[in-house]
Amino acid sequence: xxxxxxxxxxxxxxxxxxxxxxxxxxxxxxxxxxxxxxxxxxxxxxxxxxxxxxxxxxxxxxxxxxxxxxxxxxxxxxxxxxxxxxxxxxxxxxxxxxxxxxxxxxxxxxxxxxxxxxxxxxxxxxxxxxxxxxxxxxxxxxxxxxxxxxxxxxxxxxxxxxxxxxxxxxxxxxxxxxxxxxxxxxxxxxxxxxxxxxxxxxxxxxxxxxxxxxxxxxxxxxxxxxxxxxxxxxxxxxxxxxxxxxxxxxxxxxxxxxxxxxxxxxxxxxxxxxxxxxxxxxxxxxxxxxxxxxxxxxxxxxxxxxxxxxxxxxxxxxxxxxxxxxxxxxxxxxxxxxxxxxxxxxxxxxxxxxxxxxxxxxxxxxxxxxxxxxxxxxxxxxxxxxxxxxxxxxxxxxxxxxxxxxxxxxxxxxxxxxxxxxxx
Numbered sequence: 001x002x003x004x005x006x007x008x009x010x011x012x013x014x015x016x017x018x019x020x021x022x023x024x025x026x027x028x029x030x031x032x033x034x035x036x037x038x039x040x041x042x043x044x045x046x047x048x049x050x051x052x053x054x055x056x057x058x059x060x061x062x063x064x065x066x067x068x069x070x071x072x073x074x075x076x077x078x079x080x081x082x083x084x085x086x087x088x089x090x091x092x093x094x095x096x097x098x099x100x101x102x103x104x105x106x107x108x109x110x111x112x113x114x115x116x117x118x119x120x121x122x123x124x125x126x127x128x129x130x131x132x133x134x135x136x137x138x139x140x141x142x143x144x145x146x147x148x149x150x151x152x153x154x155x156x157x158x159x160x161x162x163x164x165x166x167x168x169x170x171x172x173x174x175x176x177x178x179x180x181x182x183x184x185x186x187x188x189x190x191x192x193x194x195x196x197x198x199x200x201x202x203x204x205x206x207x208x209x210x211x212x213x214x215x216x217x218x219x220x221x222x223x224x225x226x227x228x229x230x231x232x233x234x235x236x237x238x239x240x241x242x243x244x245x246x247x248x249x250x251x252x253x254x255x256x257x258x259x260x261x262x263x264x265x266x267x268x269x270x271x272x273x274x275x276x277x278x279x280x281x282x283x284x285x286x287x288x289x290x291x292x293x294x295x296x297x298x299x300x301x302x303x304x305x306x307x308x309x310x311x312x313x314x315x316x317x318x319x320x321x322x323x324x325x326x327x328x329x330x331x332x333x334x335x336x337x338x339x340x341x342x343x344x345x346x347x348x349x350x351x352x353x354x355x356x357x358x359x360x361x362x363x364x365x366x367x368x369x370x371x372x373x374x375x376x377x378x379x380x381x382x383x384x385x386x387x388x389x390x391x392x393x394x395x396x397x398x399x400x401x402x403x404x405x406x407x408x409x410x411x412x413x414x415x416x417x418x419x420x421x422x423x424x
Contacts, residue, residue: 005089006085008086011082011085011086012086014082015079015082015083015086018075018076018078018079018082019079019106019107019110019111021071021075022072022075022076022079022107022110022111023110023111023114023115024115024130024133025068025071025072025075026072026111026112026115026116026119027115027116027118027119027126027130028068028119028126028127028130028133028134029065029068029069029072029116029119030115030116030119030120030123030126031119031120031122031123031124031126031127031130032054032057032058032064032068032123032127032134033061033065034119034120034123035054035058035123035124035127036123036124037058039124040054040055040058040124040127041055050128050129050131050132051128053131053132053135054127054128054131056135057131057134057135057138062149063138063145063149064134064138066145066148066149067134067137067138067141067142067145068134070141070144070145070148071137071141072111076107076111079103079106079107080099080100080103083099083102083103084096084099084100084103086099087099087102175200176197176200179193179196179197180193198324202288202289202321202324203287203288203289204287204288205287205288205324206284206285206286206287206288207282207283207284207285207286207288207291207303207305207314207316208284208285208305208313208314208375209288209359209375210288210316210320210321210324211284211305211313211314211315211316211320212314212315212316212317212320213314213375214248214312214313214314217242217248217312217314217315218232218236218238218241219241219242219243219244219248219251220232220241220242220243220244220255220272221243221244221245221272222243222244222245222252222253222272222273222276223272224272225267225270226260226263226267226270227267229241229255229257229260229272230257230260233257238257239256239257239258240254240255240256240257240301240302241254241255242254242279242302242304242315243255243272243276243279248312249311249312251279251304251312252273252276252279253272253273253276253277253278253279254276254277254278254279254300254302255272255275255276255277256277259275259276259277260275263275277300279303279304280294280295280298280300280302280303280304281303281304281305281306282294282303282304282305282306282316283305283306283307283308284305284306284307284308284313284314288321288324291303291316291321292321295318295321301317301318301319302315302316302317302318303315303316303317344364344365344417347364347365347419348418348419349416349417349418349419350416350417351405351414351415351416351417352377352414352415352417353413353414353415354376354377354378354381354404354411354412354413354414354415355376355377355378356376356377356378356415357375357376357377358370358371358375358376358377358380359375361377365398365400367398367399367400368398369397369398371383377402377412377415378411378412378413378415379412380395380397380402381393381394381395381402381404381412381415382412384397389404389407389412390404390407391404391405391406391407392404392405396420399419399420400417400418400419400420401417401418401419401420402415402416402417403415403416403417403418
């Protein structure tokens with residue numbers, strides 16, 4: 001056994017320091033590239049010094065990763081040299097193999113696996129804790145890192161390997177997966193996730209899917225007087241009406257109550273034709289993304305939906321678009337007297353609105369109610385019964401019993417929905 005030229009305690013202390021440094025470099029590498037960038041940006045905006053350091057380091061990812069790799073490799077090589085020096089000094093040439101085995105185990109456990117597991121589970125805490133250390137090391141190793149970086153770029157250029165970042169794009173399904181994961185991890189609330197998901201559903205809808213049906217349109221005649229229109233506005237609570245000439249298929253404009261206010265003290269001078277605005281017509285099959293764009297470009301808040309024969313099929317407002325994404329709008333200006341926001345608390349038995357849409361029922365219950373003529377469950381019941389229903393009438397379809405429990409003005413107001421076979 002040979003004697004050591006350097007005291008053993010000093011060598012062991014050096015080895016411990018190198019193992020700690022290896023742990024720090026490995027943990028920092030995993031933490032910096034796993035940390036939530038949005039949260040770092042948020043904390044940076046709140047002037048958190050650690051977040052500012054992390055953000056600045058991440059701005060140049062190539063320099064950061066190269067610094068951590070160079071630093072870690074220097075430490076690991078130094079650790080191997082120290083252990084080899086100790087082993088050879090104590091055991092002679094036989095100590096080389098022992099040193100190799102010992103260093104491999106130490107680096108795997110303390111220099112790779114353990115720190116990276118910790119950093120992966122707590123990336124923000126680890127990145128913030130070591131941000132100052134990494135910033136100092138990045139400054140100290142900058143000349144050496146630049147040499148290695150330049151050499152590696154030369155190699156990439158020789159082999160014609162392009163490492164320029166590509167523009168990142170995500171599919172709709174990938175974004176939906178992000179939303180699901182965000183909700184599972186508590187980053188997003190359930191209602192926030194549902195609202196964002198609704199945007200994707202919205203773009204797939206057509207004008208006919210969310211319009212106010214023809215039968216529910218409240219319109220005024222081009223020959224109506226000032227008092228006639230004001231009376232209708234007060235009765236229905238609407239701020240605008242479609243204007244027809246001969247009948248509802250001959251809509252010639254849209255009149256806004258606010259445009260009529262200037263005639264309040266001179267009603268005899270009022271004329272619907274002079275006050276109304278030109279209508280915006282859209283096809284029933286127009287995608288909602290396009291409808292929204294048309295409303296914006298034409299500075300309109302209402303559009304007339306027409307069918308393939310150019311007949312009036314319904315009307316659509318900006319409030320309908322907002323309601324489809326965010327839920328009911330209760331500003332008192334909706335042209336629709338009422339259109340249900342479907343809420344099902346119990347899929348086995350609950351009360352639903354007669355204006356609940358078939359498309360929403362199908363989605364929430366996983367069934368397939370369909371009709372060529374109706375879009376609501378109330379209309380569906382009328383169609384199946386072949387007449388205006390009475391309270392107590394019911395229809396059984398898709399494993400559910402739909403019973404009319406309230407009628408209003410010959411319209412189905414409330415329905416009791418029960419799983420067929422589970423009625424009490």
